[in-house]
Amino acid sequence: MTFKRFVVDLAKKLKPPGDGWKFTRSQFRRKINPSCVDFIDPVWTFEPYGAVSFQPVVGLYLPEVEDIWVEVSGYKRNDNFTFFNKIPDASAEKAHITYTPTLYQNNYSIESEIIDAACGVFNIIFLYAEEYFSKIHGENSTMNSIYSGVIPKERGNQSLKFAIVRGLLGDVDYIERYCANEIDPEGPKDFEIANRIREYFNSKS
Numbered sequence: 001m002t003f004k005r006f007v008v009d010l011a012k013k014l015k016p017p018g019d020g021w022k023f024t025r026s027q028f029r030r031k032i033n034p035s036c037v038d039f040i041d042p043v044w045t046f047e048p049y050g051a052v053s054f055q056p057v058v059g060l061y062l063p064e065v066e067d068i069w070v071e072v073s074g075y076k077r078n079d080n081f082t083f084f085n086k087i088p089d090a091s092a093e094k095a096h097i098t099y100t101p102t103l104y105q106n107n108y109s110i111e112s113e114i115i116d117a118a119c120g121v122f123n124i125i126f127l128y129a130e131e132y133f134s135k136i137h138g139e140n141s142t143m144n145s146i147y148s149g150v151i152p153k154e155r156g157n158q159s160l161k162f163a164i165v166r167g168l169l170g171d172v173d174y175i176e177r178y179c180a181n182e183i184d185p186e187g188p189k190d191f192e193i194a195n196r197i198r199e200y201f202n203s204k205s
Contacts, residue, residue: 003105004046010118016040016126018133025080029061032141037061039081040129042122050105054121058129059084060136060150064143068164072196073157082161083150087128144169154184160193167201175201 001009012023020030028040043055062082070077103121108114136149147169153162159178166174177183179194 003050004052006114007044007046007052007103007118010115011042011122014119014122014126017130032137032146033143035062035064035143036141036146038133038136039084040125041081041084042125051102053102054125055101056087056125056128057084058087058125058132060146062146062165064168065161065164068167068197068200069157069161072164072200073160073193083153083158085132085151087125155187157190159183159187160190160197163194163197167197172198172201172205 008026014023015021016028018030020032021028022030026041026044030038032038038058038060040058041056043057045053045055047053059081060083061080065082066077066079069075069082101121103114103117105114108117136146138145138149147165150162150165153159163175163178166172174183175194175198178189179191179198181189181191
């Protein structure tokens, strides 16, 4: 068995905290409701010499936001994620666990050592994910509470999608401030799409 197959098979046996998780498309995913999917992605890179590096992220896939995004941007639909956050190395320090973002097969003499090292990485990922999703979902998983819990994004396409989230919450003032470049004024923005987002929600009011 290759090192890659060994690590992937191990991941398939692991379960993040909480119910409903499935390992698919190299991600842990769970469907909260028809309008929200949580995901945990190890973002791993396997090298032919027997190494794997991790740059893990956690996030949300929100179909309603993606529907509006496709309509206003003209971009191809993203069925993978809507928002994501990188997992900081500080999560390992907080858990008092040694975090090794790259595992080398040759550093371990027996299989159990590889399992322990890989599980250590996934424990850090799951620890951060549990904290992240608890803030998103709170005590319930209504779409208003989920949208309200989305971490603000101020740059790139995620900032535009965050403006859509604010629009869905009825916060049209946020969209106006975004279009007026009052949100992160130093950051690059696509004002053409931003104005389409404003027009979209104005047409719904």
